[in-house]
Amino acid sequence: DTGVSQDPRHKITKRGQNVTFRCDPISEHNRLYWYRQTLGQGPEFLTYFQNEAQLEKSRLLSDRFSAERPKGSFSTLEIQRTEQGDSAMYLCASSPGGLQGETQYFGPGTRLLVL
Amino acid sequence: AQSVSQHNHHVILSEAASLELGCNYSYGGTVNLFWYVQYPGQHLQLLLKYFSGDPLVKGIKGFEAEFIKSKFSFNLRKPSVQWSDTAEYFCAVNLDTGRRALTFGSGTRLQVQP
Numbered sequence: 001d002t003g004v005s006q007d008p009r010h011k012i013t014k015r016g017q018n019v020t021f022r023c024d025p026i027s028e029h030n031r032l033y034w035y036r037q038t039l040g041q042g043p044e045f046l047t048y049f050q051n052e053a054q055l056e057k058s059r060l061l062s063d064r065f066s067a068e069r070p071k072g073s074f075s076t077l078e079i080q081r082t083e084q085g086d087s088a089m090y091l092c093a094s095s096p097g098g099l100q101g102e103t104q105y106f107g108p109g110t111r112l113l114v115l
Numbered sequence: 116a117q118s119v120s121q122h123n124h125h126v127i128l129s130e131a132a133s134l135e136l137g138c139n140y141s142y143g144g145t146v147n148l149f150w151y152v153q154y155p156g157q158h159l160q161l162l163l164k165y166f167s168g169d170p171l172v173k174g175i176k177g178f179e180a181e182f183i184k185s186k187f188s189f190n191l192r193k194p195s196v197q198w199s200d201t202a203e204y205f206c207a208v209n210l211d212t213g214r215r216a217l218t219f220g221s222g223t224r225l226q227v228q229p
Binding site for chain 1: 149220
C-alpha cells in the first residue's frame with residue numbers, strides 16, 4: 001500500500017500525559033499537513049510542511065502542540081500535557097507539490113481519547 | 116476568515132433516487148473546490164475537484180458538481196444513488212492565495228436505503 005500511513009491508529013491516555021503521533025506521507029510528496037477532526041465536524045487545519053519547513057500554523061495549534069518533519073519525510077505531532085478537549089481524530093495528508101490547489105491525500109487518522 | 120457551509124447534515128434516500136448536496140463558501144476571491152467522501156471505516160477520499168475551466172466537474176462513481184460563482188456554491192449531484200454510496204461527504208475550499216490549508220464543511224451523512 002503506497003498511501004499515507006499513520007501510527008498509532010488509536011491512543012488512550014490520561015489527562016496531563018504527553019502523546020506523539022507519526023505520519024508517513026506518500027513517497028516523494030514534499031507537502032505534509034495535519035488536521036484535527038472532532039465528532040460531527042469536518043477536519044480543521046493545524047499545520048503544514050513543505051519538505052522540512054513548517055510554513056503554516058493554525059491558531060488551533062496551541063503551545064502544547066508541536067510538529068516536526070526533520071528530514072522532509074515522515075512527520076510527528078506531539079501534544080504535551082493533554083487535556084480532555086484534545087480528544088479527536090488527528091489526520092495527516094500529503095500532496096506532491098507544485099500546482100496551486102493540488103489534491104491532498106489523507107491517511108486513516110489517529111484517534112485520541114484523553115481520560 | 117473563509118467558511119464552508121453544508122446545510123444538509125443528514126440525508127436519507129432510497130436506491131435510484133437523485134442526490135444533491137449543498138455546499139456554500141464565503142470568500143470573494145479565487146478558490147479551489149473539493150468534495151471528499153468517507154465511507155464507513157475508511158479514510159477520506161477525493162471525489163472530485165474544481166480549479167478552473169468548465170464549472171461542471173465530473174468525478175468518480177458517477178458524481179458531478181457544479182461551480183456557480185455568483186452563488187458561491189459547489190453542489191454535489193448524482194442522478195441515481197446506490198446503497199454503496201452510504202457515506203459522509205465533505206466539501207472543502209482552498210483559497211488561491213498561496214495558502215495550502217483546506218477549509219472543510221461540517222459534512223453531510225448520506226444514508227441510502229435498499
